[in-house]
Amino acid sequence: MGIHHTVTVTTRVDDEGTPDERRRVASVTMVCTAEPTDGCRTYPRCDCEVFQWNPLDPRFDREGHERESGRDCWLSEWFENGSAVYAGDDFDDMRDDCVPAIDRTGHIVLAEFHDWPEWKWMGEPSSPDFGSTEEKNDG
Ligand SMILES: [Zn+2]
Ligand SMILES: [Zn+2]
Known part of the structure; x- marks a missing residue:
């Protein structure tokens, strides 16, 4: 999943040249290049939020979804809504999405998911092993 998700953060400088000059996040966009059958593009037709894919059954999960x-x-939807939260060590707690104002683009990993997804840049020392996260999502 990680290599399919690329985030680009762009910034701008407000009040340039004044004492209040401050770099801010202009946009945070995420592009998904996953195959249709990848986990992030596969979920229950019934839109149930809780499901456990069954490795032995490609059509239904353990509860029949x-x-x-x-x-x-x-x-993608979480990023479009601005509801994906950055969880790297340099997070900015002044922003709801915690993205620091640093121009950057790169692959991301999903660090945690409680009520919203928390992401980190792939390859950061504190990033979790992505394989284990994906396994958890797939049941
Ligand atoms: Zn995706
Ligand atoms: Zn269902």
């Missing part, structure tokens, strides 16, 4: 591939990346 029908599995549907080729949908929109679920993570």
Whole structure:
């Protein structure tokens, strides 16, 4: 999943040249290049939020929710809503999404998911091993 998700942060400087000059985040965009059958684009046709994919059954999960591939990346939606929260060590707690005002683009990993997804840049020393996260999501 990690290599399919690229985030680009762009910044701008407000009040340039004044004592109040401050660099701010202008936009945070995420692009998903996952295959239709990848985990982030596969979820229940019934839109149930809790599901456990069954490795032995490509069509239904353990509780009978029908599995549907080729949908929109679920993570994209969180970024579009500004609801994906940055969880790296240099997070900015003045912003709801905690993204620091540093121009950057790169692959991301999902650090945690409680009520919203928390992400980090891939390859940061504190990033979790992505494989284990994906396994948890897939049941
Ligand atoms: Zn269901
Ligand atoms: Zn995706």
